[in-house]
Amino acid sequence: MDRQIYKDAVEKTLEKNIFYHSLALETCMGGIYDYLKTNNQLDQNEPPKEDWLLSGLIHDIDYVGEFKEFHPNKTKEALKKLDLEIPDSIDQIVKAHAPSITNINPTSKAQWAIFCADSLTGLIVAVAMVYPSKKLSDVKVSSVLKRFLKEPRFAAGTRRDEVAQCELPEGLNIPLEKFIEICLTSIQQIAPEIGL
Numbered sequence: 001m002d003r004q005i006y007k008d009a010v011e012k013t014l015e016k017n018i019f020y021h022s023l024a025l026e027t028c029m030g031g032i033y034d035y036l037k038t039n040n041q042l043d044q045n046e047p048p049k050e051d052w053l054l055s056g057l058i059h060d061i062d063y064v065g066e067f068k069e070f071h072p073n074k075t076k077e078a079l080k081k082l083d084l085e086i087p088d089s090i091d092q093i094v095k096a097h098a099p100s101i102t103n104i105n106p107t108s109k110a111q112w113a114i115f116c117a118d119s120l121t122g123l124i125v126a127v128a129m130v131y132p133s134k135k136l137s138d139v140k141v142s143s144v145l146k147r148f149l150k151e152p153r154f155a156a157g158t159r160r161d162e163v164a165q166c167e168l169p170e171g172l173n174i175p176l177e178k179f180i181e182i183c184l185t186s187i188q189q190i191a192p193e194i195g196l
């Protein structure tokens with residue numbers, strides 16, 4: 001699967017801010033994968049890293065037009081309109097980012113990663129935006145953590161209860177501060193691509 005083709009599809013289908021969010025989640029998925037791999041926390045039946053990345057990249061592709069009200073249950077249909085396909089395994093990862101709609105609860109690490117990281121990207125970007133420089137490279141883990149824990153109305157769209165489930169032993173088993181660090185450093189690596 002050629003990442004560039006999917007990236008182009010996401011870019012031309014979604015509004016710019018959701019496109020940027022998609023790139024942010026893609027890189028977070030990669031960062032979480034790398035962390036778990038390094039720490040020997042991935043079992044053999046986890047999907048390959050490419051699947052983690054692609055799931056993040058395309059997870060909002062049906063959040064538009066006729067499919068929007070069914071998001072993320074129409075990922076395959078939305079991609080089909082663009083002459084693209086994904087295997088069921090990736091569709092199942094995508095569906096796990098919205099269990100209340102899809103009835104797919106996260107079970108694999110890849111599913112936990114997309115579930116916990118999805119709405120954290122918005123908080124991280126919002127913290128950068130309140131810095132005088134508006135630069136992601138200036139953002140500190142401690143600043144994100146403080147806004148996360150002590151300012152629930154800041155970036156209120158961030159589902160803090162879901163992000164915090166990164167700590168669940170049956171899920172990712174990553175401390176919240178470390179999880180924020182992984183996602184922040186991942187997004188910092190693509191900052192110029194998302195205008196930050």
Ligand SMILES: [Fe+2]
Nearest residue numbers: 021059060118
């Ligand atoms: Fe999303």
